[in-house]
Amino acid sequence: MLEMLRLSDKFKFLCHKNIECFNRCCYDLNLFLTPYDIIRLKNRLKLTSTEFLKKYTTWHVGFKTGLPVVVLKMRDDLTCPFVADKGCLVYKDRPSSCRLYPLARIKLRDEEYYYIVREEHCKGFDEDKEWTVEDWLEDQEVNEYNRMNDLFMELISSKHKSGKRLNDEEIQLVYMACFDVDQFRGFVKENELLNKLDVEIDIQDDVELMRFGINWLRFKIFGDAKI
Ligand code: SF4
Ligand code: SF4
Incomplete structure (x- = not known):
């Protein structure tokens, strides 16, 4: 059963370069990209969206939504194409789900909830730094991404309503x-x-x-x- 968190709820977590699991989370991911993620990444890499999509993604029609779903292609060794020894090469423009982790977000009409995604390999939960959800979102600069991603959610909602x-x-x-x-x-x-x-x-x-x-x-x- 997932524990739903509101903005003022607290959790303990810290990710840093000296942690033993550094970069382990950037491996073998099923990483969905939102329209805004793609704009940030393609501009960061100085590519057109067409070039970016061709080089770095695959897409399919979502089973649940019936709408296109774009997924970041992993390298042959299953690492993310943007990970290096020193960390994420696109850090300032990393996708929404990388920013949010270890949280995930659910938006239901005007209400939003968060829940913790606990991966066994992630040692960040053993660290002694406490956050409120709100502070985490601000620290990771997620709010702008959420606003933009909500536009896409509206399209999904229109599709559902129309049947x-x-x-x-x-x-x-x-x-x-x-x-x-x-x-x-x-x-x-x-x-x-x-x-x-x-x-x-x-x-x-x-x-x-x-x-x-x-x-x-x-x-x-x-x-x-x-x-
Ligand atoms: S596995 Fe967790 S703590 Fe380790 S680098 Fe990734 S997010 Fe940070
Ligand atoms: S985009 Fe960056 S943070 Fe996200 S999985 Fe790839 S390397 Fe890791």
Whole structure:
């Protein structure tokens, strides 16, 4: 049974370079990437989203959501492609789930809960540093990621409400507009979407374009948002 934590609840944990399990958690992961994770990583690596997705990810249609799920590809030795002896090479732009660990988040309507993910190899729980959930989120700079990831959660929620099963073309649209923001930019220009929908955004801004893309999908496919 999971123990649900609220923002003011406390837990003990510390991760640091001298701990015996250093880097052990960056191995053999099933690491899902959110649209915002991809924007941060591809900009950090100075790649387009299309290049990033091709080089570092695979994707499939989620069994539960019926929507595209993007997963970080591990190296042949099953280590994360961004781990090195000195630690995470993309630390400042590491994905949401790496930031949150050892917590995981559940968002139910306007309520959010956290729970502790205890991995046997992780010695961080034996350290004597106490955090509130709120302090941890701030320390790991998770809040901005949560806000951005909630936009994607809204798309999932629209899909659930509609009960609609997407066809292949719709799945490809969702993949592009959510995860491949640079390709979506070309699509928006080519189809003059902003003019047609009378929307004003800075199309060069990845985050604004991601927001527009998710909202547009909710509007176009599920009829569940206004443009
Ligand atoms: S296993 Fe836990 S304590 Fe060890 S490096 Fe990873 S997060 Fe830190
Ligand atoms: S992105 Fe960084 S923190 Fe996350 S698994 Fe890879 S190396 Fe570890």
